[in-house]
Amino acid sequence: MNSKLKILGVSDVSVGYGSPQIISFMKSLSEYIGQAESILLEPDQPEKPPVDNLIAEIDVRRIYTTFHPHSSPGRVEYINKSTKEINKIKPDVLVIFCTYSLPVLFKISYRPRYVIYYAIESTSSYGSFDVELNRRIDKLVDLIIYPEENRAKRDIELRGYKDIPSVILYNCANHDYEFNPLPSDQRNGRILYAGTIDSNLTFADYYLQKKVQSYPIDLYGLIGGNNQQTLRDNFVKLCGTVRYLGYVENSVLAKLRKNYAYSIVMWNPISDNFLYAAPNKFFESIFDCVPPIVAPHPQCKKIINHYKCGIVMDGWDFDSFRRSVRQSLQIFNTPDYNNMVNNCFKAVIKELNWDKQFEKVKSFLNSKLYSLNKFYC
Numbered sequence: 001m002n003s004k005l006k007i008l009g010v011s012d013v014s015v016g017y018g019s020p021q022i023i024s025f026m027k028s029l030s031e032y033i034g035q036a037e038s039i040l041l042e043p044d045q046p047e048k049p050p051v052d053n054l055i056a057e058i059d060v061r062r063i064y065t066t067f068h069p070h071s072s073p074g075r076v077e078y079i080n081k082s083t084k085e086i087n088k089i090k091p092d093v094l095v096i097f098c099t100y101s102l103p104v105l106f107k108i109s110y111r112p113r114y115v116i117y118y119a120i121e122s123t124s125s126y127g128s129f130d131v132e133l134n135r136r137i138d139k140l141v142d143l144i145i146y147p148e149e150n151r152a153k154r155d156i157e158l159r160g161y162k163d164i165p166s167v168i169l170y171n172c173a174n175h176d177y178e179f180n181p182l183p184s185d186q187r188n189g190r191i192l193y194a195g196t197i198d199s200n201l202t203f204a205d206y207y208l209q210k211k212v213q214s215y216p217i218d219l220y221g222l223i224g225g226n227n228q229q230t231l232r233d234n235f236v237k238l239c240g241t242v243r244y245l246g247y248v249e250n251s252v253l254a255k256l257r258k259n260y261a262y263s264i265v266m267w268n269p270i271s272d273n274f275l276y277a278a279p280n281k282f283f284e285s286i287f288d289c290v291p292p293i294v295a296p297h298p299q300c301k302k303i304i305n306h307y308k309c310g311i312v313m314d315g316w317d318f319d320s321f322r323r324s325v326r327q328s329l330q331i332f333n334t335p336d337y338n339n340m341v342n343n344c345f346k347a348v349i350k351e352l353n354w355d356k357q358f359e360k361v362k363s364f365l366n367s368k369l370y371s372l373n374k375f376y377c
Helices: 021-033 072-089 128-134 149-159 204-208 228-236 250-257 280-287 298-307 318-331 335-350 354-376
Strands: 005-010 036-043 059-063 093-097 114-118 143-146 166-168 191-194 217-220 262-265 292-294
Touching (some): 005 021, 005 072, 021 036, 021 354, 036 072, 128 149, 149 166, 149 298, 166 354, 204 228, 204 318, 250 280, 262 280, 280 298, 280 335, 292 298, 292 318
Parallel strands (some): 005 093, 036 059, 093 114, 143 166, 191 217, 191 262
């Protein structure tokens, strides 16, 4: 009999870039169980090479596929290879990240003792195949985690049953971040945008408009979309105070973000997934006491209105964006700005940190994991 429980997670993305809650969750789960062997499978996104020495406690294994893992044939190959690994390792606790990875539950040859489904993305955004898969997991999953209340409601309605226990876990994925915000008067006075840069998904063209070229905005992230090359060329040509500074890993971004006055968070609400956004960068900014400037996504708006820790745009249109950016610059280094920074600090201490969020999960795990640990003693 093995002396350690085995935990295995199946990620939907290459880790060390976006979705930091994957690493945070795996680490917290491993720490909470104690004396466990933890493995994380990740797809090979060629544009996101493996991050060395990402986390000592987790054995991160990259699964290589012939096609890009986010193409249809690449996803099938990733699922098949992950299934083979799971059947070989036979973990006691299996964590499925996103509906993208869900098919492994229907292909593995045994039922793990405890299965957690971390529904990072909305099911509906993946289409009818994934909707049908999610309707068939009733006996296969022990706990579902959602990052946003409205997504949870929609997904539960879509599945047609409510028997599986579920919990809302805010994307405060700062497990390893040092909570050491920079004093307001030491900020660089600039505005940060970090994330996907796409004309359709994140309004990238707003930053190219002449009316905002005098605003001190720095952009970090991968440029994508159908007009990717044109967009990249236009950002490289920028010669005002708006700057495109390329793509950096999360660990680098975490060190840079603390120096900024604000951060911008907005997605085009073209689907439930984007309307009911639960952006990591929003929570990371609050954690660093860098007040967010956000589009009126329900979760972001609710948190900012409650804690008074940022600025909410009136809408997603260009004029709303420009007005909010202009307002933020006008109040920088005033008492109103300092109050927002202080309120970010209070929000982190009270609720918006990873350890506080993971406490919500522990109550669901206690009895089951006790019996598992007893089995291995």
